[in-house]
Amino acid sequence: MFYGGDYNPEQWPEEVQEEDVALMREAGVTAVTVGVFAWSRLEPSEGEYDFAWLDRVLDRLHDGGIEVVLATPTASPPPWFTLAHPAGLPVNADGVRLTHGSRDTYCVSSPEYRAAALRIAGELGRRYARHPALAMWHVHNEYGTDCRCDLTAAAFRTWLEKRHGSLAALNEAWTTAFWSQRYSDWAQIMPPRATQYLPNPAHVLDFRRFLSDSFLDAFVSQRDLLRTFDPSIPITTNFVQGDWVSVDHARWAEEVDLVAVDHYPDSAGMSAEEQTAFAGDLARSWGGGRWLLMETAPNLIYTPGRMHAKEPGRMIRHSLGYVARGSAGAMYFQWRQPLGGAELFHSAMVPHAGPDSPVFREAVSLGRILENLPPLGDPPRSEVAVTWDAQSWWALQGAGLPSADIDYAAAVRQAHRALYRAGVPTDFVFPGLPLDLDPYRMVVAPHLYLVSDRAADAFQQFVAAGGHLVTGALSGIAEPSTRVIPGGYPGAFREASGVRVTEWHPLDPATPIALDDGSAAHGWSERVELAGATAWARYAGGVLDGEPAITRQEFGRGVFWYVSAGLDDESWRRLLGVVAAEAGVSPLVPDLPPGVEAIRRGSLLFLLNHSSSEFRGIAAGSFAVVEGQGWKALR
Structure with missing residues (x-):
């Protein structure tokens, strides 16, 4: 230690x-x-x-x-x-x-x-x-x-030439036909610096890479x-x-x-x-x-x-x-x-x-x-994973997006928080790397904006083989170059999701959005067309009244869930609880009260009481470490 x-x-x-x-x-x-x-x-x-x-x-x-x-x-x-x-x-x-x-x-x-x-x-x-x-x-x-100095500029050009191979490929990936940005010489490319208006998002993303x-x-x-x-x-x-x-x-x-x-x-x-x-x-x-x-x-x-x-x-x-x-x-x-x-x-x-x-x-x-502490083993692999993709995060920090309130990290944290509050152990998986989804029954992919063909295939195979995938707003939108996948959102996931999104309806974050299943949302909604999926919940009121908000499609042996609304924490917790139950996923220790956390590592069960009340002999603000597999060992 x-x-x-x-x-x-x-x-x-x-x-x-x-x-x-x-x-x-x-x-x-x-x-x-x-x-x-x-x-x-x-x-x-x-x-x-x-x-x-x-x-x-x-x-x-x-x-x-x-x-x-x-x-x-x-x-x-x-x-x-x-x-x-x-x-x-x-x-x-x-x-x-x-x-x-x-x-x-x-x-x-x-x-x-x-x-x-x-x-x-x-x-x-x-x-x-x-x-x-x-x-x-x-x-x-x-x-x-x-740093964005001239030395960095020269190194950036060398990196770009290795990544793209040719100026023609770079111009295609960066969509430089827009705003007359086509490059005819590598020397014309600089690091993203302060400019008159909106910078090229592909240029900015490649610089961060x-x-x-x-x-x-x-x-x-x-x-x-x-x-x-x-x-x-x-x-x-x-x-x-x-x-x-x-x-x-x-x-x-x-x-x-x-x-x-x-x-x-x-x-x-x-x-x-x-x-x-x-x-x-x-x-x-x-x-x-x-x-x-x-x-x-x-x-x-x-x-x-x-x-x-x-x-x-x-x-x-x-x-x-x-x-x-x-x-x-x-x-x-x-x-x-x-x-x-x-x-x-x-x-x-x-x-x-x-x-x-x-x-x-x-x-x-x-x-x-x-x-x-007794000898510590390795934590077991979880049955649930959340995606984390730094490059989608960087892309969604760019300019020219449909809402200034888009926050990739907050969306991922919210999904993880919902699982944490439900007591479900959670791993992370990384779509920018080769994906091994076989250990998981359930995957949640918030705001997964950039999706390669390889990653899209891995997610589709995961669902087809019996997995339960939850994704939604701003996911599957673009290729890794940031070029949008045409035909309606969520481009990379249209077939498996069974939906086609034709419009985004971002709102002020304080604007409440109601769903007919009692869920509450804010800040984001979408016009969703069903293309094989069924509506699990619909918008209740407003311009999208009666339109699908949360959808579910059985695909192969698994299920693809699409969440178009900006659900609040409690609504996310309830929805992911439904998905987990369908996927056969249970909390590590059922029925723990709020503020009490259970984590297993090897043969040890750590019980952390963050609440202000005693729980099962664990004082408020204290902890217990239990050996063995059973909860009864605490007694």
């Missing part, structure tokens, strides 16, 4: 570092991440290295029985680098070159940056690959810095260099999500030895627990069952505009939720709260108040809990 967090000894004198090791041992810490932002300390001027302090840190940690996840510090180039190599600074979409003063001030396409990054990684590898404290390499930090591949190439170059020093040491980088992150993590997962994820819930209410479940299920699915929570906040939740202090027991419950969903431990940002800098009030296991504090006492309790 990895238990600990990001440790920044370069910020503290030696006497504090001595205290740190003693406190880590008291808390049961097993591993810390070192060096993430230490480049300027490790290389104070170009080619001049200072490793003596890091030698002492690693030796001290090893003597204290604490393993080290050693980072390459390449997310934060030092001031000397940006002064000597100004072309290594990023350029934003307005064409403005940013200045040094934060982390992530680099251009991944800069040869000078890439060379400097490999040099410092190589020096670390040569010196520490055989150090007895080293447990894992942590390359970079949260890849995702966007290019960025993902460029970041991956930067990671792989460091990874492969580090492997030359000792191939037995595992190597990872920390995945971070956000609508600004141009990284397709599902594609990256096969390039790391252990998927590592940073996750910070952003709600003070119960949705923080729902977000924790979402992140854990997604990471487990990326990692093929096993992954690592590399960063989360121990005692704060960063809600918009303020920092919410976690209630007693919440740090433990969140951490166990990740572990139950397959994490190889619980790591935090950060170990000790800094006294200055841009994140001086960021959450930490040792806060400004010191170890005599609620968060440190809870960290000590969690360390003992993790140490005393």
Whole structure:
């Protein structure tokens, strides 16, 4: 079990570092991440290295029985680098070159940056690959810095030529006949920058794909260099999500030895627990069952505009939720709260108040809990999956869409939330990769905008073989190039769904939409023609009064459900409950009350009581871990 967090000894004198090791041992810490932002300390001027302090840190940690996840510090180039190599600074979409003063001030396409990054990684590898404290390499930090400079433009053109093969193919894929955008020379293509009106959506999407591949190439170059020093040491980088992150993590997962994820819930209410479940299920699915929570906040939740202090027991419950969903431990940002800098009030296991504090006492309790857990097996494969497709997400962030309120990530989270509240264990599947849907009885595919022929065939075969598929608005609309599939929506799924959508009717999100089965919706409706499907529910009132809203078609041995309305959470939960029952899917533990969560990992059943009431001997805000397969074991 990895238990600990990001440790920044370069910020503290030696006497504090001595205290740190003693406190880590008291808390049961097993591993810390070192060096993430230490480049300027490790290389104070170009080619001049200072490793003596890091030698002492690693030796001290090893003597204290604490393993080290050693980072390459390449997310934060030092001031000397940006002064000597100004072309290594990023350029934003307005064409403005940013200045040094934060982390992530680099251009991944800069040869000078890439060379400097490999040099410092190589020096670390040569010196520490055989150090007895080293447990894992942590390359970079949260890849995702966007740059649109001329160096990036040249690299983008090279990438486009490899992807499309010819300008004729690119012009066809990008529909450049529109608005006289046809390219006659590769040199005419630039990264998407600020423009007069709407940018070409295919151009923007390909640029995000290019960025993902460029970041991956930067990671792989460091990874492969580090492997030359000792191939037995595992190597990872920390995945971070956000609508600004141009990284397709599902594609990256096969390039790391252990998927590592940073996750910070952003709600003070119960949705923080729902977000924790979402992140854990997604990471487990990326990692093929096993992954690592590399960063989360121990005692704060960063809600918009303020920092919410976690209630007693919440740090433990969140951490166990990740572990139950397959994490190889619980790591935090950060170990000790800094006294200055841009994140001086960021959450930490040792806060400004010191170890005599609620968060440190809870960290000590969690360390003992993790140490005393019985052996952890792998989480079982679920019978239900939700689709996650980064490229559909990026495409639906584009301009010129029928509603400014379209939110891919929110739609996927809503589907997962409905299953979470129903107590149904859930995996994720990735339509941009080869799909194996055989383990599943039921798949939910919200807003799956881009669908390749290969993915469409996989979904159709899944239903024909007896699967139950639920999709709807904004799904099956376009090819991966973003070119619309003509003939009516949902183009890629028309045959299997038995419907043909001829019009979208987006509304203000506050506008209520009623269905005749009692379901409530808002914000989105469609004119749906039946082409073999039957109407499960119809619109009640408004311009679409009496028209199909939710449809069901038996296709082969399975069933295809199409949901055209923007259902609210409760309506989604009820509908997916109906589909699950038809598919033969049951909750892991039936009839759990709201706020009580059950997760199975191996032979262990984790029961997390997030509610304010005692449940079956589990105090409010507490947990139980039950060995064996039966619920009765709790008694």
